[in-house]
Amino acid sequence: MNPRIHIYTMIAGVTLFLTACRHVSQSIKDTFNTLPEEQLVSSGANEGITGFVADEQALIQAEQILRALPQYGGHPIYLYGDIHFYDDGRINAKLQHPENPEYIDAYSYENGRWNGPSPVQRSVSDDLRGKLVALDSVPFRTVATIVRNYNEKAGTVIGANPTDHVYLIIRYGTTQWYPNHIDGTRELWQIYFHRDGSVASFNRK
Structure with a gap:
């Protein structure tokens, strides 16, 4: 070659x-x-959502979507025990079953939709009636009123932070909104709300 x-x-x-x-x-x-294709899409629930608890229109929309669930068509809605609202757009709630009043179901709201129901186990000794309140008497928009009033008071306490989590506790036939205290760097205040979100009392501890 x-x-x-x-x-x-x-x-x-x-x-x-x-x-x-x-x-x-x-x-x-x-x-x-x-990355795998499914990881290219963010998996964080409600990522980027803030200010939900202060957004009256967003709260109203969440309630309207709840009331529109097929199982509650024509039925009044009763909250049971507690309901929690988070600044990232989530809500955790327990509701009385629309057909069997002895049953309680858990629901969660995120990304603009309600998930559930999931059955809640109850003891026969539970005070069912004392833990129920009609949604009509505590509409979701009340949360924005709570946040506005709480943050206004917190603004007068040095070192206090605004709230980003509001919840309602229902016991013995009464309702109590939380948080119910404001922590400053040098002072501690208690704050209580009427059912409609207006301030019932605001006192230094």
Whole structure:
């Protein structure tokens, strides 16, 4: 074989080998640096949502969606025990079953939709009647009133923070909104609300 042709053949072979190596190397990098498709979409619930507890319109919408659930069509809705509202758009609630008043179901709200129901186990000694309150008497928009009044008072206490979590406790036929205290750097205040969210009392401890 002509020595010159032999040299050209060897150079071509080495070039092809190096090119193949680069393709394999890039393929390996791509494999380890590429996330699965489902991970490219954020999995964080309600990511980016803030200010929900102070947003009266968003709270009204959440209540309207709840009332529109097929199982509650034509039935009054009663909250049981407690209901929690979070600044990232979540709500956790327990409701009396629309057909069997002895049953309680758990529901959760996030990303603009209600999930549930999930059955709640109850003891026969539970005070069912004392833990029920009609949703009509504590509409969700009340939460925005609580936040506004709480944060206004917190603004007068040095070192106190605004609230981003509001919840209602129902016991013995009465309702109590929380949080019910404001912690400052040097002072502690108690604050209580009427059912409609207006301030019932505000006293330093």
